[in-house]
Amino acid sequence: MSATYQTDVLVIGSGGAGCRAALEAFRAGADVIIVAKGAFGKSGTTAFRVADTAGYNFADGIVxxxxxxxxHYQDIIKAGLGMTYEELAKILSEEAMETGPYLEGLGVEFQKDPSTGRYIEVRGCFSTKPRMHVLKDHGEPIIKALEKEINGHPIKIHEHTMITKLLVSNGTCFGAVGLDKEGEPVVFQAKTVIIAAGGAGQLFKYTLTPPDITGDGYALGLSAGADLVNMEYMQVVVGTVNPTKNQLNAFLWCARPKLLNGSEEEFLGNYLPEGMTEDMVMEAKSTHFPFSTRDNSRFIEIAIQKEILEGRGTAQSGVYVDLTGINDEVVNTLPDDSPLPKVWPIVKEFMAQRGFKIETEPIQVGCFAHAINGGLKIDEWGRTTISGLYAAGEVAGGPHGADRLGGNMLxxxxxxxxxxxxxxxxKADRSSYNQIPEEQVKIEIARLLKMSGGEGMQKTDELKARLQDAMWKGVLVVRSEESLNKTLDELKSLREEINNSSIASKDAVKxxxxxxxLIDIGEVITRVALFRRETRGSHYREDYPExxxxxxxxxxxxxNSETGLVIIKENQS
Structure with a gap:
């Protein structure tokens, strides 16, 4: 018989959103269990030190x-291009003011100007004001502080446990089934469930997310009957390809580096319309990290991706950014309102630690998947469209739109x-434990046990590489009816190969x-991108470019259990 655990609130995911949710639920008097797919405090995107710095917005008006x-609210709405839920954006901008002091109280340090002692605040992506506070080492300081706080309370943690199915009956979520660290089925009975399992960055060949970010939360909610929203919008950024994969600080475009292909030929100008200059494009790009069609910066990612896909990239599927000759003296001559001088020492240190000699050697870059702007549709309290099921963090959809402000995800x-x-x-305090839907549990456990009892060997790594290559080529930056349909064909083929093979060990089941x-969510993103026949924010359709x-x-x-995925315009739902 499978182990069964009972709790008031079950939190799936142990990143910034999951840890904060668990703490607040505990402080409100609930018994809480956190399920972490990896090691607590070390897995997930918040703990993944992918860049030299991270941004964190709250409009304190100091700078x-x-x-x-x-x-701040108006900036969110403007960036969303009609795709943001206004009430969620309003709450986000107002309650942001409480979160900065809260995190500082836990020991998180926002960077300060040593000469004035004031916060370093820069104008983040798509913002009109300098309110983005700077965190060194990306989100790592936040997760370390929350981990320490949780360890000081009797909050139960199940590490290396993967949730595989939500238990839902009559439109209400009662718990979940999963595999524990030994690969054995485990059941969680809960009055309420919070999904905080991150995004799906591992869908793509190049990604700035850790290996465990595989769309689990989206897939769990979708299979349970919850609505997803804004899944066609995701952040794509320029990142380094070799020797390590990291986000390239967008402020470096202030220094006007050269873009070179695999033959060390400049190519950006080949993709610009008449009358547009490289200086205009890089100036726009220096104001925001992610790809967006809202301004001239779009041509950098389009040029990089097309140059690579057309066979003119490097052997590692990249191109070069040449920053040679850009040094302290050059950076210090930039205009006073340039953000690069404020972070230049941190950027240099970070890049040097990772083996980049940015002042003397060109570096290889490519287009990388970052964060998805959409997710499980939530209301102002994080409730999904299923009673008792909540979502928070990247897995939740609604607070962001077609583009997202830099500094708003954390x-x-x-x-x-x-x-x-x-x-x-x-809600848990007002509820009693409902009877677990035994038939659902029985079917799911049988499925998991059958998977672990196969005699063949599933070539999971090879299939995943094929998936990532197809999504990177056909969906990441440049989308068209042809590329999207080609991707759907590959997803169908991959699904058939999985269904027709077996697994030899428990280790391969997860x-x-x-x-x-990943295949399920890859299909969601691809189909909704195909459905939206226009270009908006981070969604670029080459065949519908406006x-x-x-x-x-x-x-x-x-x-839909009978027809599969259904896409609905919200005002027609």
Whole structure:
């Protein structure tokens, strides 16, 4: 018989959102279990030190006294291009003000100017004011502080445990089934469940997410009947290919580096329309990290991706950014309002630690998947469209739109992690334990046991590489009806290969489950990108290259047991 655990609130995921949700639920009086797919405090995106710095927004008005939560809200709405839920953005901008002092109280240090003692605040991606506070070592300081706080409370943690199915009956979630660290089935009975399992960056050949970010939360919610929203929008950034994969600081474009292909020929100009200069493109690019079609910066990612796909990249599927000749003296001559001088020492240190000699050698870069802007549709308390099921962090959809402000993702984890935790605890306090749907448990455990009892060998790594290559080529930056349909054909082929093979060991079961989740969510993203016949924000359709007012509506995705995926324009749902 499988082990069964009972709790008021079950939190799936142990990153910034999951940890904050667990803490708030515990403080509200709930019994809490955290399920971490990897090692607690070390797995997930928040703990993944992918860049030299991270941004964290709260409009304290210290650098610009004219900034305010209201202007922060307006920036979110403007960036979203009609795809953001206004009430969620309003809450985010207002409650951001509480989260900075809260994190500092836990020991998180936002960078300060040594000469003034004031916060270093820069204008983040798509923002109009300098409110983005700088965190050294990306999100790592946040997760370390939350981990320490959780370890000081009787919050139970199940590490190396993967949730494979949510238990839902009559539209209400009662718990989950999964595999524990020994590969054995385990059942969690809960009054409420919070999904905080991160995004799906591992869908792509180049990604700035750790290996465990495989779309599990999206897939769990989708299979349970929850709605997804805004899944066609995701952040794509320029990152380093070799010797390590890291985000390239966008402020470096202020220094006007050269872009060179595999033959060390400049190529950006070949992709620019008449009258547009490389200087104009790089100036726009220096204001935001992610790819967006909203301004001239779009041509950098389009040029990089097309140059590589057309066979003119390096052997490692990259191109070169040449920063040679850019040194302290050059950086210090940049205009006073340039953000690069403020972070240049941190950038140099970070790149040197990873083996890059940016002042003397060109570096290889490519287009990388970063964060998905959409997810499980939530309301103002993180409730999904299934009673008793919540979502927070990257897995949740609604606080962001077609583009997302730089510095808002870590913030969203704190604001909506806290809200989901509080409300889940309140609902649990008003509820009693419902009978576990035994038939669902029986079927899921039988499925998991059958997977682990195979005689063949699933070539999971090879299939995953094929999936990542197809998604990177056909979906990441440049999308068209042809590329998207070609990708769907490959996803179908991969799914058939998995269904027609078996697994030889328990160790391979989790990898196969992750691959199945990735294929499911890859299909969601590809189909909704095919459905939206326009270009908007981070969604670029080469065959529909302009924004179209007729498409200013959010797209919902849900799973129908008979017809499969269903895509609905929200105002027609």
């Amino acid at each position: 610009d006294p004219n900034d305010s939560p209201e202007i 913030l969203t984890c704190q604001v909506y992690g806290a809200r989901a935790g509080k409300d889940a605890a309140l 990898a196969t489950l992750e691959l199945e989740n 924004i179209d007012p007729k498409w200013e509506t959010k797209l919902l995705v849900r799973k």
